[in-house]
Amino acid sequence: MCKDLAPGQCIDLFHANLSEWVIKATPDLNNDGKPDLVLQNRRTGAIATWLIENLALGRCDIQWQGGDTNWEVISTPDLNGDGKADLLLQNAVTGQIFYWAMNGISITKTGFLFGNTLTGWTVIK
């Protein structure tokens, strides 16, 4: 699904339905010392990342097209210690916790941190 869109393409992509997208977090995805954007579509659950470069919108990517709104980006810790933020998602129904290891706007690895049902528990934001 990675498209690695140029800034102009990103603006076209988000402009069509900008009101559906919510900024979930502003982690430093590419370790340049500056925050970037993690957005989630409230209608579809789709997840996108968008680099900020020189106070302007840079490259972006739709990481997941969505289709299950139970999955929510809940935190963006650096899980593997490479200096780049990663994404933690939690399923609101099952409580399962899933990670995406990130290199900028590219996903390098994914997996469950906790794949069993974890009803009633949420990761503190």
Ligand SMILES: [Ca+2]
């Ligand atoms: Ca950055």
Ligand SMILES: [Ca+2]
């Ligand atoms: Ca990392």
